Amino acid sequence: MNLQPPRTRIQRKNTENILNAGLEVFSRHGFRGATLDQIAAEAGLSKPNLLYYFPSKEAIHVTLMDRLMQTWLDPLRKLDAGGDPVAELLAYVRRKLQMSRDFPRESKLFANEILQGAPRMLAALEGDLKRLVDEKATVIAGWSRAGRLARIDPHHLIISIWALTQHYADFDVQIRAVLGPGHDPMTEAESYLVTLFTKLLTPEG
Structure with missing residues (x-):
């Protein structure tokens, strides 16, 4: 059985430098x-040095997207079916x-990939992401049926949360231009979104 030798500290550092640079670019x-x-x-x-670690631009991008998908799924994974529905959401x-x-x-990296039709991560979207969303949507639907949550389409609720939170990263320049100086967009967004979703999710009566 052939095992690859462990990478040296310099190799690990260069790999991370390349990935961080790729993320920026x-x-x-x-x-x-x-x-x-x-x-x-x-x-x-140097470019030849970079190519020692990654054979192509696509290889760097795919590595970044694989890492990003796991990071992106973590917040939804933490949704606890045994918790209070409104508090969990x-x-x-x-x-x-x-x-x-x-x-x-x-x-922004994720948004750019989606806008191009997700050619390098469609399988992950249709696989891991869809399975997790379906699982949590089933939990949300159960909360609604039990009267612990307002009646709401669970898939579109999750999509709405994505849209209303990621917008603050993807369109940061636009948001700051509209709000003007003296505003803290993220702090204000949290207060607004908590109020919005509390009203939306709390069952009547």
């Missing part, structure tokens, strides 16, 4: 607009907004 220019020369320059490496809203605050480049 892809989130700024999209997959089509990004080049290996740009990524190498951002990473502080509000916590999910907060986690998604926190991701927009902490990972704006990753959000």
Whole structure:
């Protein structure tokens, strides 16, 4: 059985530098607009050195998307079927907004991939993502049937949460332009979205 030797500390560092550089370049220019020369320059490496670690631009992008998908799924995985329905969904809203605050480049990378038709991650969207969404949608539907949550389409609820939280990362420049100086978009967004979803999700009576 052939085992690959463990990578050295320098190799691990260079790999992470390349991936971080790729994230920066892809989130700024999209997959089509990004080049290996740009990524190498951002990473502080020569192009031949970069190609020692990754054979192509697509290889860097695929690695980033694989990592991102797992990060993107984590907030929904934490939705607890045994918890209070409204509290669990509000916590999910907060986690998604926190991701927009902490990972704006990753959000833009994801958005760019989707806008291109998801050629490098469609299988993950139709596989892991769909299975998890279907699982949590079943939980939400059960809460609604039990009268613990307002009657609502669970799939469209999840999609709405994505739209209303990720927008703050993907369209940050637009939001800041509209709000003007003196505003903290993420803090204000959290207060607004918690109020909005509390009213939407709380069952009548």
